[in-house]
Amino acid sequence: MENLHYPIGKFIPLDKISSDQRKEWIEQLADTPNQLRFAIKDLTSAQLDTPYRPDGWSIRQVIHHLPDSHMNAYVRFKLALTEDQPTIKTYEEDRWSQLADYQGTPIEVSLTLLASLHQRFVTLLSTMQDAEFSRSYKNPESGVVTLETALGLYAWHGRHHIAHITSLRNRMGW
Numbered sequence: 001m002e003n004l005h006y007p008i009g010k011f012i013p014l015d016k017i018s019s020d021q022r023k024e025w026i027e028q029l030a031d032t033p034n035q036l037r038f039a040i041k042d043l044t045s046a047q048l049d050t051p052y053r054p055d056g057w058s059i060r061q062v063i064h065h066l067p068d069s070h071m072n073a074y075v076r077f078k079l080a081l082t083e084d085q086p087t088i089k090t091y092e093e094d095r096w097s098q099l100a101d102y103q104g105t106p107i108e109v110s111l112t113l114l115a116s117l118h119q120r121f122v123t124l125l126s127t128m129q130d131a132e133f134s135r136s137y138k139n140p141e142s143g144v145v146t147l148e149t150a151l152g153l154y155a156w157h158g159r160h161h162i163a164h165i166t167s168l169r170n171r172m173g174w
């Protein structure tokens with residue numbers, strides 16, 4: 001049976017990460033905004049308000065969540081590139097999804113925000129040297145994370161949420 005929560009599986013950190021692997025992840029991140037646009041194409045407002053699984057976020061919430069999450073990611077990368085293993089700030093993503101901007105902001109605004117953000121993020125990632133990918137931040141909940149692992153995590157994270165949308169569309173025949 002299809003796993004509604006983890007349609008592409010959970011994120012599994014790799015022990016060894018090659019530069020080819022990093023390149024693939026950077027390409028996935030570069031592609032995420034367009035993949036998201038394609039995934040939500042022609043959905044009605046009622047369809048956007050449909051949860052992707054029972055008790056899960058609506059497609060609309062998933063769309064607004066992606067730039068929120070990836071803005072945090074971008075800041076984490078910049079902190080780790082400019083400070084010595086900084087401790088980053090976690091956030092309550094479920095509470096964020098209940099704030100008024102998730103209902104009140106047109107999705108186009110978050111699609112554009114994600115595209116602009118990823119353009120800067122990918123510009124930064126594309127110029128990072130090997131040693132910089134070994135830099136790290138400390139997540140107070142999960143421990144030390146290298147930037148190459150964080151890169152894999154956020155490449156997975158975009159595909160993870162887009163798959164929530166595409167798998168719902170498949171199930172519903174939309």
Ligand code: NI
Nearest residue numbers: 065069157161
């Ligand atoms: Ni997420």
